[in-house]
Amino acid sequence: MNETDFIAALRALPLHPGARGLKDDAAVLDIGSEILVLTHDVLVEGRHYLPSQDMADVAWKLVATNLSDLAAKGARPLGVLLGHMLGGDDARFLAGLDEVLSHYGVTLLGGDTVAGDAPRSFGLTAIGAATHTPVPSRAGAQPGDALWVTGTIGAALLGFEALRSGTGDPAAYTRPLARLPEGETLAPHVSAMMDVSDGLLLDAFRMAEASGVSLAIDSAAVPVGEKARSMDCLTWGDDYELLFTLPAETPCPVAATLIGAVEPRGFAPLFVDGEAVANPQGLGYVHR
Ligand SMILES: Nc1ncnc2c1ncn2[C@@H]1O[C@H](COP(=O)(O)OP(=O)(O)OP(=O)(O)O)[C@@H](O)[C@H]1O
Ligand SMILES: Cc1ncc(C[n+]2csc(CCOP(=O)(O)O)c2C)c(N)n1
Ligand SMILES: [Mg+2]
Incomplete structure (x- = not known):
C-alpha cells in the first residue's frame, strides 16, 4: 500500500x-x-x-x-x-x-x-x-480563475543536489521558509490555496480533484530553478511555495507568478501545455 x-x-x-x-x-x-x-x-x-x-x-x-x-x-x-x-x-x-x-x-x-x-x-x-473565514481550502477553485504560484519551483531539488555535491547553496532544501505573511495576505482573496510539498504538478492535480475543475498550466510560465530541467523541477517537491487561484479580475496582492487558468472539468484534472494528464503517477513524490 x-x-x-x-x-x-x-x-x-x-x-x-x-x-x-x-x-x-x-x-x-x-x-x-x-x-x-x-x-x-x-x-x-x-x-x-x-x-x-x-x-x-x-x-x-x-x-x-x-x-x-x-x-x-x-x-x-x-x-x-x-x-x-x-x-x-x-x-x-x-x-x-x-x-x-x-x-x-x-x-x-x-x-x-x-x-x-x-x-x-x-x-x-x-x-x-x-485569520480569515472561510479558511481557504483546496476545493474552491472556480472555472475562469487564474492560477498563481509564489517563489521558484525546483529550488529545493537544486539545494538537495548542492548539499550532496558540496558545491552551491543547499539552503532551499535544508532551510525552507514557510510563506506565512503571503498566506495571511492572500487568504481573503483566494478561491483555493495549498502549499506545494510533493511537486507542483502533483499538488495542482490534487487541487483540481478537490475543486472538481481542470487546471491548465503553462509550464514555460512557471519560474523554475533550472530551465533545462523544467520537468524535474515541476515534479520533485519540497518547495513549500503557495499555489492558489484568484478570480481573473483580482490583482495578486503578493509577489507571485501567473502560471495557468482554471477551466470547467474536462476529461482530465490537469492539462500541461494543452496535454491532458489523467493519472497522477510521476507528477510528484508519493511515499511507498
Ligand atoms: N496517518 C494519517 N492519519 C490521518 N490523516 C492523515 C494521515 N496521513 C495523511 N492524512 C491526511 O491526509 C490529507 C493529505 O495529507 P498530505 O500529507 O498529503 O498533506 P500535506 O500535509 O499538505 O502534505 P505533505 O505531507 O506533503 O506536506 C491531510 O488531510 C492529512 O491530514
Ligand atoms: C534525502 C531525501 N530528501 C528529500 C527527498 C525528496 N522528498 C522526500 S519526501 C518529499 C516530499 C515531502 O514529503 P512529505 O510528503 O512527507 O511531506 C520529497 C520532495 C529525497 N528523495 N531524499
Ligand atoms: Mg500541504
Missing part, C-alpha cells in the same frame, strides 16, 4: 467535519471564539533528510514544513507539539529548534521524547488560528 492508498482507506473511517475529507493541508476546528487550524508532518532520516545532515537543519525543516501548511490556510501559528527521538545530535537539534521557533515567533506547547535507533523520525503538530 502506498501513501495515496492508505489515505484513501482512512477516508472510510469516521472523519471529523473539520478533517475536510482528508483532502486539505490541515484540519479546521471551529471552537466558537476561534477557528483553529491543525496540521502534523513527520521527517524521516534518509527519506526527508540525509543522515550526514546537521540536525539543526532537521529541526528547522520540521517546523517550517508544518508552518507552511498553516500558511496555506492563512493561519497564524499559536504553538507546536514536538515528537522527538533521542540518539542523533540532540544538542544541534535543540539549537535548530530554538532558531526556527525564534525566527517565526512561535513557542512550544509540549510534545513527547523517546529514544530509538536510526533511521530516526521526528513529528510535529502545529496549531494555528485562522
Whole structure:
C-alpha cells in the first residue's frame, strides 16, 4: 500500500467535519471564539533528510514544513507539539529548534521524547488560528480563475543536489521558509490555496480533484530553478511555495507568478501545455 492508498482507506473511517475529507493541508476546528487550524508532518532520516545532515537543519525543516501548511490556510501559528527521538545530535537539534521557533515567533506547547535507533523520525503538530473565514481550502477553485504560484519551483531539488555535491547553496532544501505573511495576505482573496510539498504538478492535480475543475498550466510560465530541467523541477517537491487561484479580475496582492487558468472539468484534472494528464503517477513524490 502506498501513501495515496492508505489515505484513501482512512477516508472510510469516521472523519471529523473539520478533517475536510482528508483532502486539505490541515484540519479546521471551529471552537466558537476561534477557528483553529491543525496540521502534523513527520521527517524521516534518509527519506526527508540525509543522515550526514546537521540536525539543526532537521529541526528547522520540521517546523517550517508544518508552518507552511498553516500558511496555506492563512493561519497564524499559536504553538507546536514536538515528537522527538533521542540518539542523533540532540544538542544541534535543540539549537535548530530554538532558531526556527525564534525566527517565526512561535513557542512550544509540549510534545513527547523517546529514544530509538536510526533511521530516526521526528513529528510535529502545529496549531494555528485562522485569520480569515472561510479558511481557504483546496476545493474552491472556480472555472475562469487564474492560477498563481509564489517563489521558484525546483529550488529545493537544486539545494538537495548542492548539499550532496558540496558545491552551491543547499539552503532551499535544508532551510525552507514557510510563506506565512503571503498566506495571511492572500487568504481573503483566494478561491483555493495549498502549499506545494510533493511537486507542483502533483499538488495542482490534487487541487483540481478537490475543486472538481481542470487546471491548465503553462509550464514555460512557471519560474523554475533550472530551465533545462523544467520537468524535474515541476515534479520533485519540497518547495513549500503557495499555489492558489484568484478570480481573473483580482490583482495578486503578493509577489507571485501567473502560471495557468482554471477551466470547467474536462476529461482530465490537469492539462500541461494543452496535454491532458489523467493519472497522477510521476507528477510528484508519493511515499511507498
Ligand atoms: N496517518 C494519517 N492519519 C490521518 N490523516 C492523515 C494521515 N496521513 C495523511 N492524512 C491526511 O491526509 C490529507 C493529505 O495529507 P498530505 O500529507 O498529503 O498533506 P500535506 O500535509 O499538505 O502534505 P505533505 O505531507 O506533503 O506536506 C491531510 O488531510 C492529512 O491530514
Ligand atoms: C534525502 C531525501 N530528501 C528529500 C527527498 C525528496 N522528498 C522526500 S519526501 C518529499 C516530499 C515531502 O514529503 P512529505 O510528503 O512527507 O511531506 C520529497 C520532495 C529525497 N528523495 N531524499
Ligand atoms: Mg500541504
